[in-house]
Structure formats: C-alpha cells, structure tokens
Amino acid sequence: xxxxxxxxxxxxxxxxxxxxxxxxxxxxxxxxxxxxxxxxxxxxxxxxxxxxxxxxxxxxxxxxxxxxxxxxxxxxxxxxxxxxxxxxxxxxxxxxxxxxxxxxxxxxxxxxxxxxxxxxxxxxxxxxxxxxxxxxxxxxxxxxxxxxxxxxxxxxxxxxxxxxxxxxxxxxxxxxxxxxxxxxxxxxxxxxxxxxxxxxxxxxxxxxxxxxxxxxxxxxxxxxxxxxxxxxxxxxxxxxxxxxxxxxxxxxxxxxxxxxxxxxxxxxxxxxxxxxxxxxxxxxxxxxxxxxxxxxxxxxxxxxxxxxxxxxxxxxxxxxxxxxxxxxxxxxxxxxxxxxxxxxxxx
Amino acid sequence: xxxxxxxxxxxxxxxxxxxxxxxxxxxxxxxxxxxxxxxxxxxxxxxxxxxxxxxxxxxxxxxxxxxxxxxxxxxxxxxxxxxxxxxxxxxxxxxxxxxxxxxxxxxxxxxxxxxxxxxxxxxxxxxxxxxxxxxxxxxxxxxxxxxxxxxxxxxxxxxxxxxxxxxxxxxxxxxxxxxxxxxxxxxxxxxxxxxxxxxxxxxxxxxxxxxxxxxxxxxxxxxxxxxxxxxxxxxxxxxxxxxxxxxxxxxxxxxxxxxxxxxxxxxxxxxxxxxxxxxxxxxxxxxxxxxxxxxxxxxxxxxxxxxxxxxxxxxxxxxxxxxxxxxxxxxxxxxxxxxxxxxxxxx
DNA sequence: TTGAAAGCGCTACCAT
DNA sequence: ATGGTAGCGCTTTCAA
Numbered sequence: 001x002x003x004x005x006x007x008x009x010x011x012x013x014x015x016x017x018x019x020x021x022x023x024x025x026x027x028x029x030x031x032x033x034x035x036x037x038x039x040x041x042x043x044x045x046x047x048x049x050x051x052x053x054x055x056x057x058x059x060x061x062x063x064x065x066x067x068x069x070x071x072x073x074x075x076x077x078x079x080x081x082x083x084x085x086x087x088x089x090x091x092x093x094x095x096x097x098x099x100x101x102x103x104x105x106x107x108x109x110x111x112x113x114x115x116x117x118x119x120x121x122x123x124x125x126x127x128x129x130x131x132x133x134x135x136x137x138x139x140x141x142x143x144x145x146x147x148x149x150x151x152x153x154x155x156x157x158x159x160x161x162x163x164x165x166x167x168x169x170x171x172x173x174x175x176x177x178x179x180x181x182x183x184x185x186x187x188x189x190x191x192x193x194x195x196x197x198x199x200x201x202x203x204x205x206x207x208x209x210x211x212x213x214x215x216x217x218x219x220x221x222x223x224x225x226x227x228x229x230x231x232x233x234x235x236x237x238x239x240x241x242x243x244x245x246x247x248x249x250x251x252x253x254x255x256x257x258x259x260x261x262x263x264x265x266x267x268x269x270x271x272x273x274x275x276x277x278x279x280x281x282x283x284x285x286x287x288x289x290x291x292x293x294x295x296x297x298x299x300x301x302x303x304x305x306x307x308x309x310x311x312x313x314x315x316x317x318x319x320x321x322x323x324x325x326x327x328x329x330x331x332x333x334x335x336x337x338x339x340x341x342x343x344x345x346x347x
Numbered sequence: 348x349x350x351x352x353x354x355x356x357x358x359x360x361x362x363x364x365x366x367x368x369x370x371x372x373x374x375x376x377x378x379x380x381x382x383x384x385x386x387x388x389x390x391x392x393x394x395x396x397x398x399x400x401x402x403x404x405x406x407x408x409x410x411x412x413x414x415x416x417x418x419x420x421x422x423x424x425x426x427x428x429x430x431x432x433x434x435x436x437x438x439x440x441x442x443x444x445x446x447x448x449x450x451x452x453x454x455x456x457x458x459x460x461x462x463x464x465x466x467x468x469x470x471x472x473x474x475x476x477x478x479x480x481x482x483x484x485x486x487x488x489x490x491x492x493x494x495x496x497x498x499x500x501x502x503x504x505x506x507x508x509x510x511x512x513x514x515x516x517x518x519x520x521x522x523x524x525x526x527x528x529x530x531x532x533x534x535x536x537x538x539x540x541x542x543x544x545x546x547x548x549x550x551x552x553x554x555x556x557x558x559x560x561x562x563x564x565x566x567x568x569x570x571x572x573x574x575x576x577x578x579x580x581x582x583x584x585x586x587x588x589x590x591x592x593x594x595x596x597x598x599x600x601x602x603x604x605x606x607x608x609x610x611x612x613x614x615x616x617x618x619x620x621x622x623x624x625x626x627x628x629x630x631x632x633x634x635x636x637x638x639x640x641x642x643x644x645x646x647x648x649x650x651x652x653x654x655x656x657x658x659x660x661x662x663x664x665x666x667x668x669x670x671x672x673x674x675x676x677x678x679x680x681x682x683x684x685x686x687x688x689x690x691x692x693x694x
Numbered sequence: 695t696t697g698a699a700a701g702c703g704c705t706a707c708c709a710t
Numbered sequence: 711a712t713g714g715t716a717g718c719g720c721t722t723t724c725a726a
Binding site: 017060062063064065066069070075076077087091092098099102105107109110111112114128130131148149152237238239264268275296297 | 413439452477478643645646
C-alpha cells in the first residue's frame with residue numbers, strides 16, 4: 001500500500017528453483033543430455049537415464065517450459081477463448097479441450113471475452129503474447145483486427161460451435177440454422193401456428209442470430225407469417241427466460257409454442273407455466289437448445305437440440321494437435337451435427 | 348515447407364512475427380526504449396512514445412511474453428486448478444478469478460484435476476513448469492508431494508473453497524462444516540427426526556467430508572442417532588441425486604428430510620418427489636447446497652446454502668495480485684462466509 | 695531520457 | 711550415445 005519505490009526484488013526473494021544445469025551436474029552429464037532425456041528418452045542410454053532421473057528428484061527439478069518455449073520457439077500452450085467460462089455450454093467444450101490437450105502435455109491458456117468482440121480482440125492479443133502453439137475460439141464473429149491477429153500468428157486456429165462461411169482456419173461445429181428449422185418443423189407438424197422465439201440480445205452472438213434465421217426459414221417453409229411481437233430476448237439465466245416468456249405472453253396471448261435458444265430459458269418458461277397452471281404441451285409447447293442436464297431431469301422433460309459439446313472441444317484439440325504434429329487433419333471443417341430430442345414439453 | 352538445408356533462418360515455415368527489434372528499428376530507437384515504453388510509458392518522452400506506438404501498429408507487433416517472462420524470471424500467468432471446469436460451482440470461481448486477473452494483465456492457465464489428488468499432482472507439476480506468477484487451487488486436500496511442489500515454487504498460492512487447518516499459504520473460503528450444522532439445525536427446528544444426507548463418493552473431496560462432519564455434529568446437538576442407512580452418495584449430476592434419493596427412500600422409508608451436498612442432487616430429489624407425488628415440504632423436506640441458479644427458479648424453490656463463488660475467485664486473484672505487488676494482503680485466510688436461504692422445499 | 699552489454703534457462707544444430 | 715556452441719526475444723543492470 002505504501003513503498004512504491006523502495007524495494008524492488010523483494011516479492012520473489014526466494015530460494016532459486018533448480019535448473020537443468022543443476023540436474024546435469026548432479027547426474028554428471030551435460031545439460032543437453034538432460035534435455036534430451038526429457039524429450040526423447042529412448043535416445044538416452046538406460047544407465048544415464050536412471051542417473052538423471054535420480055538427480056531430478058534429488059534436486060526437485062521442474063522443467064522451465066518458459067525457457068524451453070523460447071528456445072524452441074513454440075510453447076506447450078493452447079489458448080482457448082470463450083464468452084464466459086461459467087456458462088455450462090462453453091465450460092463443457094473447454095473441459096473436452098483441456099482433457100485432450102493435457103493428455104498430450106499441453107496446457108490451456110484461458111480467455112473470457114465477456115461476449116463482446118472488442119473484448120475478444122483484447123484477450124486474443126493478450127493470449128497471443130504468450131505465443132500459444134494453437135488457439136481455439138468460440139464462434140465465428142470477430143473483429144477484422146482479431147482475424148488479422150490470428151492469421152498473422154501463423155498458428156493453427158479452430159473456431160468452434162458454428163460452421164463459419166469464411167473460416168479463419170479450421171472449425172468444428174454444427175448448423176445452428178438447420179437445427180432451428182428442425183425445431184420449427186416439429187412445432188408446425190404438431191399443429192402450432194403462433195410460435196414465439198427467445199434469442200440473445202447481443203449483436204455479437206452469431207449462434208443466436210443463426211437460430212433466429214432458422215426460425216424465420218421454418219416459418220416461411222410453413223407459410224406462417226413472421227410476427228415481431230413473437231420475438232424476445234434474454235441473457236443467460238433461467239430467470240431471464242421466465243421474464244422473456246412473460247413479456248411474450250403479454251404481447252401475444254395466443255402464442256401456442258415457443259422456441260428458446262437456450263435450455264435455461266426454456267426451463268424458465270416451463271417453470272412459469274407451472275406457476276400459472278398453463279398446460280404443457282397442451283396449451284403451450286416449449287423447446288430448448290443444448291440439452292443441458294436440466295432438460296432431461298426436470299418435469300416435464302424438455303424437448304431440445306442436443307449438441308455434444310465436450311466432443312466439440314475434444315475435436316478442436318485433435319485438430320490443433322494434428323497440425324502441430326506437422327500433419328493435416330482429415331477434415332478442417334468438421335460438422336458434428338446436432339440431434340433433435342423430443343420429450344415432454346412438446347407434442 | 349521444403350528446403351530443409353538451404354536457407355538458414357527459416358526453421359518454422361511461417362512468416363516471422365515482428366519482434367521488438369523490428370519495432371525499434373522502425374521507430375529509430377533502441378530496443379530497450381521500446382521495452383520501457385511497454386512497461387513504464389511515463390519514463391519515455393512523449394514524442395518517442397508516439398513514434399514507437401506508430402511503429403508497433405505498422406509492423407503488427409505482439410509482445411512476446413515468453414521471452415519477457417524468461418528475462419524477467421516471472422510471468423504474467425496465474426495457474427488455476429479445479430476438479431472440473433464444466434461444473435458450474437468451479438467455473439464460477441474461475442470466472443471471478445479470470446476477470447480480476449485479466450483486468451491487471453494476467454492470464455489464467457487452467458488445470459483440471461478430475462477430482463483426483465494424484466491427477467492434481469500431475470497437473471500442478473505441469474502448470475508449475477510454465478512458471479506462473481501465482482497459483483490458485485480448489486480445496487485443501489492435496490498429496491504431500493503437491494504441497495512440497497507448491498511450497499518449493501515459492502510463489503503466492505491460494506487454496507479456495509475451504510478454510511484449511513494447515514494452509515499451504517493463503518486461503519479464501521467458508522466453513523463447510525458450520526454450513527451443514529446450520530442446515531441440520533433448521534431441519535430439527537422444523538420437526539424433522541429422520542434426516543438423510545447425500546454426499547460425494549470421492550475420498551478426495553474435502554468439502555463434502557466437512558459437510559458430512561457438520562451433518563453428524565448437527566445430529567448430535569439434537570441428540571438424534573447417527574444412522575448409516577440415511578447416508579448415500581452421488582456424482583455431480585441431477586440424475587445421480589435422484590438415484591441416491593431413491594436408494595435412501597428404499598432403505599429408510601421413514602426419512603422425512605434430506606440434506607443434499609449439492610443443489611443438483613436436491614433438484615433430483617425434488618423432481619423425483621414430484622413424480623411420486625410426495626409432498627414437499629410436508630412429507631419430505633429437502634435442502635441443497637451452493638444456491639446455483641436452478642435452486643431459486645424451480646418449483647418449489649430450493650432451500651440452500653448460498654456461497655458467493657465468483658467473489659471467492661475474485662478475492663483469490665486479489666490476494667495473488669497483492670503479493671505480486673510486494674505487499675501483504677490484509678488477511679491471508681479469508682472467510683467469505685455462507686448464507687442460509689430458506690425457501691419452499693423446507694419448512 | 696536513452697542506450698550497451700549481459701544474461702534468463704533452455705533447445706537447435708552441428709560435432710564427436 | 712553424448713557434448714559444445716549459439717542463440718530464442720526479451721529485461722536487467724549499469725552507463726551516458
């Protein structure tokens with residue numbers, strides 16, 4: 001709180017960590033042999049290896065990946081950028097990414113954009129500073145500058161969660177538009193005519209924009225009119241879903257179905273119907289998106305679009321890893337597809 | 348991509364990223380001036396600064412933090428280790444951590460332990476290799492070797508989510524035991540005598556162990572017998588909560604209350620009661636833990652223990668940051684406390 | 695206010 | 711199978 005100027009090297013006034021040189025000395029070999037043992041153990045003689053291993057535990061050696069990264073001009077880091085890590089939908093993908101990467105000795109450098117493309121640009125720049133070996137980013141909606149940074153970095157990049165028309169590099173996702181059309185088809189097929197839509201407010205959210213597009217396409221297919229009063233928006237919470245649903249109901253009391261671009265919002269709508277005694281799916285048909293756990297557990301169970309998010313993360317990791325191994329992935333634009341899960345809230 | 352031997356400075360096939368030297372040259376100053384401009388802009392003359400800034404955008408410079416970290420022997424990285432990032436409870440804390448850290452120019456290096464202390468040790472070692480400036484870790488249950496690694500690293504360490512008896516360094520959390528006692532007191536006070544408990548199977552999960560301890564203390568306080576047939580375990584899902592609840596009910600049909608060490612399990616129990624027509628809270632009183640969003644949104648709303656998880660992450664970040672600034676946090680063992688939220692599932 | 699030299703701890707590239 | 715020598719791109723003294 002005070003002492004701005006005085007002591008400079010106090011914070012890390014610490015016993016130095018053991019370096020590779022220490023290990024080498026303790027094992028009676030040269031540094032490079034230690035280095036090799038770490039990266040290509042087979043090349044080193046059995047006896048030498050044992051001596052080095054002993055020396056390493058003796059001095060408590062933890063390899064300095066920073067120095068290694070500098071020397072090798074590539075790190076063991078993969079950057080992952082999502083809007084919010086505390087949203088289950090993104091966290092699932094990061095989990096899949098992290099698990100796959102960890103198994104191969106890579107670590108995840110995490111970035112949150114907060115759902116803003118400007119923040120995203122800032123965070124991309126910050127992460128790139130750490131010279132990650134690859135980068136995974138949610139969505140395909142980025143600033144021009146972000147795209148430029150990513151291209152210039154000349155590292156493998158994966159956009160996930162969508163199928164971008166103009167990908168930066170690789171991508172893994174599914175068609176949000178097609179998924180939305182599937183939902184509307186189902187509503188129409190079960191006799192619904194006044195179908196509402198709850199999407200996300202942000203202009204930056206390409207997933208929700210595409211679902212909205214699918215919603216409109218679905219209506220057109222069925223020659224149903226597009227009515228803006230059947231549209232509303234929410235943030236990422238159950239409560240917001242409830243609020244949007246309530247507004248919709250006030251504006252359009254004849255609404256007989258609602259497509260929620262998130263299970264949380266759909267759950268909010270279902271809970272509200274229960275409170276008001278609105279019959280589901282008799283009077284109101286409700287469909288969510290994502291197949292988060294709540295969807296299959298609540299009563300009635302939610303009809304929704306299932307997306308295997310951890311798999312998306314894992315595939316993204318594999319693509320990065322393949323490129324880093326100097327190979328080319330079998331496919332650089334992977335469609336993992338979605339699954340329409342019909343349950344109790346529609347019919 | 349070909350030419351292995353010919354050209355000298357072409358190790359990676361890519362257009363080289365601009366370096367500080369490039370910026371210096373473009374701006375007509377020495378490298379060190381560029382370096383200074385980045386770290387202490389006030390020291391550099393206005394005119395020089397402008398020239399350098401222009402040069403930086405011209406060449407598209409992204410500072411190499413790896414090189415910087417090596418030279419400065421400390422990085423802009425803070426490691427965060429949680430059991431699973433896709434569990435909302437942990438993701439919330441990481442979000443708070445990440446936001447606070449990002450604002451100060453630090454990035455989060457993420458590690459998942461998968462809930463195993465052995466994995467945790469592996470991941471701690473891996474993350475430490477990147478020489479993070481600090482490290483935040485969930486819980487206080489670690490292997491001896493992990494503790495040793497963390498101590499030897501001589502960086503600020505924060506254990507979060509509990510109040511450890513024997514902290515490695517700093518900590519921020521709350522008393523899981525006291526929270527559990529509070530819940531049992533409430534059950535007893537509302538006339539319950541056969542109180543069940545659903546905890547987590549893992550021996551590595553100290554939070555749940557402590558809640559179990561609180562459960563037993565609460566029973567003792569009320570002179571209620573401890574009955575193992577009122578105990579069951581679950582993994583982290585609503586469905587698991589349902590399953591555990593069902594088993595409990597079969598074993599002890601006279602159970603009149605259940606304390607679930609996670610809102611998800613409590614939700615699973617509530618949903619099951621709804622299916623079976625068991626009256627809540629009349630016949631069955633149910634309490635969760637965490638106050639996740641579902642708790643306040645479902646019908647009936649869940650009685651639970653509220654913990655401000657994002658705040659825990661933010662406080663952890665602040666403690667690390669304070670230490671890195673060479674100061675000592677006002678308190679190194681912070682109790683953020685919990686809040687007992689009584690809602691519709693008990694009474 | 696700016697600069698020159700000397701590494702940070704490791705790996706790449708050649709030798710042996 | 712093992713080692714020597716240069717750097718990787720920056721920051722840290724110390725000087726000017």
